Amino acid sequence: MSILNKFRGKSLWMLHYCTGCGAIEMPPVMTSRYDMERFGIIPMATPRQADILLITGYLAVKTLKRVIRTYEQMHSPKWVVGFGACTVNGGMYWDSYATIKKLELYLPVDLYIAGCMPRPEAIMDAFIELRKGISSGKYEGWKKYIENYDWYKKNQAKLFDVKKWSVNYE
Amino acid sequence: MSDFITRLKNITGLNIHKEKLYQASLKVDKEKIRKTLLDLKKEGFLQFTTLTCIDWIEEKTFQLVYHLWHREEKLHLKVKIDIDRDAPIVETVSDIYIVAQTYEREVKEMFGVDFKGNKRLIPFILEDWNEIPPMRRDFNTREYVKDMYETEDRTEEIFKPRWKKYD
Numbered sequence: 001m002s003i004l005n006k007f008r009g010k011s012l013w014m015l016h017y018c019t020g021c022g023a024i025e026m027p028p029v030m031t032s033r034y035d036m037e038r039f040g041i042i043p044m045a046t047p048r049q050a051d052i053l054l055i056t057g058y059l060a061v062k063t064l065k066r067v068i069r070t071y072e073q074m075h076s077p078k079w080v081v082g083f084g085a086c087t088v089n090g091g092m093y094w095d096s097y098a099t100i101k102k103l104e105l106y107l108p109v110d111l112y113i114a115g116c117m118p119r120p121e122a123i124m125d126a127f128i129e130l131r132k133g134i135s136s137g138k139y140e141g142w143k144k145y146i147e148n149y150d151w152y153k154k155n156q157a158k159l160f161d162v163k164k165w166s167v168n169y170e
Numbered sequence: 171m172s173d174f175i176t177r178l179k180n181i182t183g184l185n186i187h188k189e190k191l192y193q194a195s196l197k198v199d200k201e202k203i204r205k206t207l208l209d210l211k212k213e214g215f216l217q218f219t220t221l222t223c224i225d226w227i228e229e230k231t232f233q234l235v236y237h238l239w240h241r242e243e244k245l246h247l248k249v250k251i252d253i254d255r256d257a258p259i260v261e262t263v264s265d266i267y268i269v270a271q272t273y274e275r276e277v278k279e280m281f282g283v284d285f286k287g288n289k290r291l292i293p294f295i296l297e298d299w300n301e302i303p304p305m306r307r308d309f310n311t312r313e314y315v316k317d318m319y320e321t322e323d324r325t326e327e328i329f330k331p332r333w334k335k336y337d
């Protein structure tokens with residue numbers, strides 16, 4: 001297992017779910033200015049082929065549904081990175097009726113990046129930390145999600161009907 | 171600009187106040203809103219910019235503000251009506267300006283104002299919403315947040331995310 005982890009940490013495909021304003025810091029990180037490809041991390045367009053789910057900012061209950069669905073489509077092993085104060089405790093939307101406050105109640109967040117919004121340096125730093133952690137087998141949120149599926153589903157069910165997934169695209 | 175407003179006043183008989191260089195406003199009765207907008211559209215206010223609602227809870231009214239824009243004269247005109255807060259119902263203008271359909275849908279969802287004659291007044295953004303419309307001032311956001319979302323750390327921690335420590 002450890003040898004697998006070692007290689008996993010060297011090649012990561014990231015799905016960035018850009019819901020919040022912090023997403024604006026991602027283009028410099030991905031492109032030539034900061035160039036995260038140096039660290040073996042590349043953006044991926046589909047959940048089924050991705051390893052990291054990066055959630056950049058606030059999530060309304062409505063988007064949370066989509067994020068959970070996306071997360072459940074991803075193959076294990078997978079990691080969730082919460083990006084920005086909004087995923088930590090609601091940030092400046094702490095008293096908004098529409099957004100969730102603590103992402104860790106609904107998805108197993110492996111790493112938080114604090115800041116509103118975090119600068120590219122902080123994001124790079126988090127990626128390096130994530131790489132190290134994955135190589136050493138430290139991050140295993142996806143296992144926790146499977147083991148404590150009921151607990152997560154119970155928290156999600158408080159906000160919406162998890163069985164119905166009512167999606168209104170009109 | 172002032173010439174245009176004077177001309178407009180003469181033609182439509184409306185009591186338009188000039189507010190700023192490119193802004194004017196006008197208050198009409200709730201019953202006259204359709205006629206007023208029809209008249210103004212004929213005078214060249216072809217763009218319906220937006221529809222907003224203000225909750226004057228102390229006066230028990232909702233104020234609806236219809237924002238129109240005249241491209242040639244560069245005039246932003248705000249047409250205001252007051253409606254009863256307890257029976258918030260008003261006639262639609264979505265057949266005069268088709269875009270108003272969506273704005274009315276939004277005001278209906280956020281304030282609970284009903285628009286008679288709007289053909290597409292179905293739910294808009296909110297999903298699974300069982301409370302009173304959230305933009306009404308008597309909706310207590312803090313209470314709702316406290317009930318709905320947890321902000322305190324739980325004792326039965328399942329999985330604690332990591333933080334990077336800087337020494």
Ligand code: SF4
Pocket residue numbers: 020021022056057058083084085086087091092115116117118
């Ligand atoms: S943490 Fe700040 S920058 Fe990020 S989504 Fe929230 S408000 Fe926007």
